[in-house]
Amino acid sequence: MPEKIKVLAVDDEKFNLILLRGCLKSDMYDITGCTNAVDALQEFKKQYFDVLLLDVLMPGIDGFELRKLIREIDAERPIIFLTALVDDINTTMLNQISWDPYTYYLNKSFSKKLLSSKIEQAVGVHRSRKTADAYSRKLEDEMALAGDIQKILLPAWCVVDSKTMMGAYYAPSGKVSGDLYEFLHISGGKYLLFIGDIAGHGMQAALYMAAMQSVLKVIIARGNVTPHELLNHLNEFFCSELCANTYMTCLAAIIDFDANKISVQSAGHPGLIGCSRLKENTWRIGDDSRGGPPVGWFESTKYSPEDTTEATFPDDTLIVGYTDGLIDACTRDNQTMNESELFELIGVLSLSSDAATFPYRLGVSLGQLGYDQSPDDVCVVAVQKNTADGVTFHNKVILPKLSMVSSTAIEFAGIIQNTRNDMELATKIEILLYEYLNNVIIHGSEGTRGPREPIYVAMAVNEKEISVRGLDRGKVWDMAGSYQPAPQPLNEPTFGRGIQIIREITDHVTHGCYNGLNETVFSIKLG
């Protein structure tokens, strides 16, 4: 049985309301009548009506004015004007009726068939639109959930262990992405760096991405593999088991951070770039013309060891990989950056960035240069050796859980106590980290959805000061940029009592935000 249609009829002439009630007397309609606009508005606020039948000329508030008031409450509820003004109809009146796309018109000398069909048309269109909107919202929610699941499948935005540091910027063009990356420890100093890009966008690409990301972990779990073996496994899975009607450009690199050696093979993917910050040198790792076709192009493809590039790299090298969404980023007048410009930009940025911040700062720099339109998914990954750079002597990535706060604060304070035998400084570091991490964990993810992002913390020291550097991907942790301590007036803290405490402890704080990555550096003078 079709859903009953609730009608609100408004006409200052009672006779017309009684006639409408008689005319629409059936199980299909439920009619409420009002003889003036004020009563009608009250009824409209009280209960849901599928459609309104309005007279145009009424004393006091007329039909058009009543529609205006209704539209303030509901912009799309169908309204049918019933009027005897047909002979007087003119452009002004036609305009008044037709400016609203959810308004219909019927002359007063209608037949039941005409009236019923007009009501059913108006209500049908409205109900279909509501159903479509609800379905669209559901799809949007599901896409957002799929995006969250993708993030869980990927490594965290920052990975740090005793040998390496990796940072990744991952930006779907919509809610989900066809890009993937992986950074896995294999054995000893060996790590796998993998970057892939499923052709196409949206859910289809995202589903293939999820499959490839999962199978990649399985292949690595089986034991040591070389880049060409990995690509062969992936091609076989892609063509034989996934039977995908698309393909994936990708790049597999085995990096030995003990021996400073890299073996890399590309399957139609942009090559890796190496940057030595000490030598201020930027180079392509391997020859882009080597390697095989994208995974999934031909089932018969055999990736061979001859196409793998073997190279060495200096200790301070930052290795950068990316998907072609980065090159596709364009200006508002559709200009894209050429590869040599990108190469140069990567070199310059690497001088002042580490692997954690580099991918985010690259995005910011592209935006500053005007390349702020990204039609494609973008993924940038940077890795480096986690060696002491002369000043940084302790760093780690922590899960954003309150239970991690105390242990992290105590760990960093303990290092200060052990290395400098300075209890006061150790206490300051402990309180500083305690307040900073609590702020980021409690307030940083307010109102955000999806998996919570880990926080990177590093401590560095030189002759003059000790600094604690935090990187988080929560809301902008507002310390009002840089500030000097009292007696200069302090800005009002935006959240958390901890900010005031931090200002008492520290001598200087700087804050930067790069494409959703917050970098906060707290400095405490020594001596």
Next chain:
Amino acid sequence: MKRKIMNYMDQALELEASDAKELLDMYIETLNEHCTKLEAAVAAADFNEIRRLTHSLTGCSGNVGAEEIVDAVRDVNSAAKIPSAEACSAAMIRLEELRLKLNE
């Protein structure tokens, strides 16, 4: 004319016979009330009130398929738009004839 209205309510509005009869009585009552008010408005040369009443009566009459009355009411409405009290009075004669006929 009553039969014509009853036919309209039966065929176009698909009303049940008992409802149609009741509505016809109500329509005649509404017509009588409006005509009384119209007479007074014409006598007072209150053209705004004439236009309001004739618009209302056109709607009611159109709804029950009383075409002759619709035509007569529109004549009064047109006269009020001139605006001419004399023309209104002249047009009212035809409306009054039809009203009496319907009340028979």
